Amino acid sequence: MKMKVYALSLVIPLLLLGAVLGEKLPSKQTxxxxxxxxxxxxxxxxxxxxxxxxxxxDCVEIYKQTAFDHPSLKNHTLQMKPSFYPATKSKNWSSLRGMSQSWWKSGSCPMGTIPIRRILRQELLNGTSPENYGRKNPYIVNPNRTTVTQETNKTHTFNFLDKNGTSNFLNGTSNNLYVNRSTAMLITEGYSYIGAKGEINVWNPYIEKTNEYSTAQIWLVSGSREGMESVEAGWMVNPTLYGDTKTRFFIYWTADGSQTTGCFDLTCTGFVQTNHEVALGSPIEPVSSEFGPQYEIAIFIFMDVNTSNWWLLLNHKEVGYWPGELFVLLRGSAKVVQFGGEVYSETIGKEGVKHTSTAMGSGGDARDMYTGAAYIHHVRIIDYSLTEKYPEWVMEYMDEPYCYSAYNYVQYIKEPEFYFGGHGSHWNPYCQ
Known part of the structure; x- marks a missing residue:
C-alpha cells in the first residue's frame, strides 16, 4: 500500500509538470x-x-537561392549588375572608418555562390510561428494615445512641403501612436524618389527583453503607413531573430505593411542576392564608442529605372536587389524616404505597462551629437532628375519624443547632420 501511495505521489507532480510544460512545448503540427x-x-x-x-x-549556388521560390519570380531573369546608376558625388569610402563582417575571419564563399546564414530549428521555435518567422508585426493603432502634436512638428520643420509642418504619410490616416514600435527619424516626402543613401554609425544598443529589437536604418516607402510597401536596410540588434545581442547588418521588405509579405534578410523568398562576400544578418564590427572612434556603414538603395529592381549597395558594393515583381507602388517610385531608428517592444503604446528601456542608437539623446548619439551623415535622395542631392524638404519626426529623439543639426556646418537615439524608460520618468 505504501508503495502505491509513493508511486502516486510521484505521478501526480509529473502530470502537473507535464501539463505546464505541455502548454509551452511545440505541437507535432508545429x-x-x-x-x-x-x-x-x-x-x-x-x-x-x-x-x-x-x-x-552556407555558400549556396546563386541560382539556387531562396528568392527564386517566390511565385512571382518563377520566370525572373537574374540581374548580376544594375543597368543604370544615378549620378553620384560620394566621397571616397577609404576616408571613412568602415566595418567588416565577423564571419570573414572564418572563411569565404567562392564566386558563383552567395553566403547565407543558416537558420536553426530553435530559432524558428522561438518565433511566434514558422509562418511569421523573420517578419515584423503589422502596424497596430492604439486609438487611446496620440503621437507628437502638430505644434511639436512645426518646431522641427525645415522647408517642409506642408506649411503646417505635418506629414501626409504619418498623419494622413491616423494621428494615433502605433502599438509595439517607436521611431525617431528624418522624413522627406512630396516627390517621386528612386533612391536614398547615407552613412550610419554603428552601435550596440541595450535590449531589455529577448523579444524586442532596435534598428538604425533607411526606408523607402510607398502607400499608407499601415499598408506600406517598403525596402529597408541598416543595422539591428534582435535577440529573437539572431539568438544573441550582436549588432548585425540587415535588410527588410514588405508589400503590405508586414501583414502577410516580406521579412528580414533571406528568411523568406524575395530578395535576390548577387554578392558572394556579404552575409545578410551577419554581425558587423567594430562598433562605435562614446567619445571614441566612430565606425560607419554606407547604405545606398536605388531603383534601376530599366528593370524596376531596387538595388542595395553596402559600402559602395552591390549586395543584390528587391525585384520589381514583388511590388505594385514601388515599381514606379517611393513617395517617402525615412532615415533613423526604430525600437520594437510589446510594451510600447500599452496603457498601464512600464515602457521598455531598450535603447535606440547609442542610447544617448540625439542632442548628444557626434560621439554621443547615433547619426546618419551625408543624407541624400534621388528623384527623377537622376542625380543625388540633399532633400529639399525634411522634417524630424518622433513617435515618442520623451523616449527617443531626433535632431537635424544645421548650424555652423556645410550641410545638416542628422542625429537620433534614446534609452527609453531607463532613468527617464518622462518616458511612459
Missing part, C-alpha cells in the same frame, strides 16, 4: 511546419563555414 520552413530556407551548400561566434554560413 514541428512539421518548422521542418517545411527549414527545407525552404536552408539550401544545399557547396561549402560550409563555421564561425567563431556560433553562426553557420
Amino acid at each position: 514541428h512539421s511546419k518548422v521542418d517545411e520552413k527549414l527545407k525552404l530556407l536552408n539550401k544545399v551548400s557547396l561549402k560550409t563555414i563555421q564561425t567563431e561566434y556560433g553562426d553557420v554560413i
Whole structure:
C-alpha cells in the first residue's frame, strides 16, 4: 500500500509538470511546419563555414537561392549588375572608418555562390510561428494615445512641403501612436524618389527583453503607413531573430505593411542576392564608442529605372536587389524616404505597462551629437532628375519624443547632420 501511495505521489507532480510544460512545448503540427520552413530556407551548400561566434554560413549556388521560390519570380531573369546608376558625388569610402563582417575571419564563399546564414530549428521555435518567422508585426493603432502634436512638428520643420509642418504619410490616416514600435527619424516626402543613401554609425544598443529589437536604418516607402510597401536596410540588434545581442547588418521588405509579405534578410523568398562576400544578418564590427572612434556603414538603395529592381549597395558594393515583381507602388517610385531608428517592444503604446528601456542608437539623446548619439551623415535622395542631392524638404519626426529623439543639426556646418537615439524608460520618468 505504501508503495502505491509513493508511486502516486510521484505521478501526480509529473502530470502537473507535464501539463505546464505541455502548454509551452511545440505541437507535432508545429514541428512539421518548422521542418517545411527549414527545407525552404536552408539550401544545399557547396561549402560550409563555421564561425567563431556560433553562426553557420552556407555558400549556396546563386541560382539556387531562396528568392527564386517566390511565385512571382518563377520566370525572373537574374540581374548580376544594375543597368543604370544615378549620378553620384560620394566621397571616397577609404576616408571613412568602415566595418567588416565577423564571419570573414572564418572563411569565404567562392564566386558563383552567395553566403547565407543558416537558420536553426530553435530559432524558428522561438518565433511566434514558422509562418511569421523573420517578419515584423503589422502596424497596430492604439486609438487611446496620440503621437507628437502638430505644434511639436512645426518646431522641427525645415522647408517642409506642408506649411503646417505635418506629414501626409504619418498623419494622413491616423494621428494615433502605433502599438509595439517607436521611431525617431528624418522624413522627406512630396516627390517621386528612386533612391536614398547615407552613412550610419554603428552601435550596440541595450535590449531589455529577448523579444524586442532596435534598428538604425533607411526606408523607402510607398502607400499608407499601415499598408506600406517598403525596402529597408541598416543595422539591428534582435535577440529573437539572431539568438544573441550582436549588432548585425540587415535588410527588410514588405508589400503590405508586414501583414502577410516580406521579412528580414533571406528568411523568406524575395530578395535576390548577387554578392558572394556579404552575409545578410551577419554581425558587423567594430562598433562605435562614446567619445571614441566612430565606425560607419554606407547604405545606398536605388531603383534601376530599366528593370524596376531596387538595388542595395553596402559600402559602395552591390549586395543584390528587391525585384520589381514583388511590388505594385514601388515599381514606379517611393513617395517617402525615412532615415533613423526604430525600437520594437510589446510594451510600447500599452496603457498601464512600464515602457521598455531598450535603447535606440547609442542610447544617448540625439542632442548628444557626434560621439554621443547615433547619426546618419551625408543624407541624400534621388528623384527623377537622376542625380543625388540633399532633400529639399525634411522634417524630424518622433513617435515618442520623451523616449527617443531626433535632431537635424544645421548650424555652423556645410550641410545638416542628422542625429537620433534614446534609452527609453531607463532613468527617464518622462518616458511612459
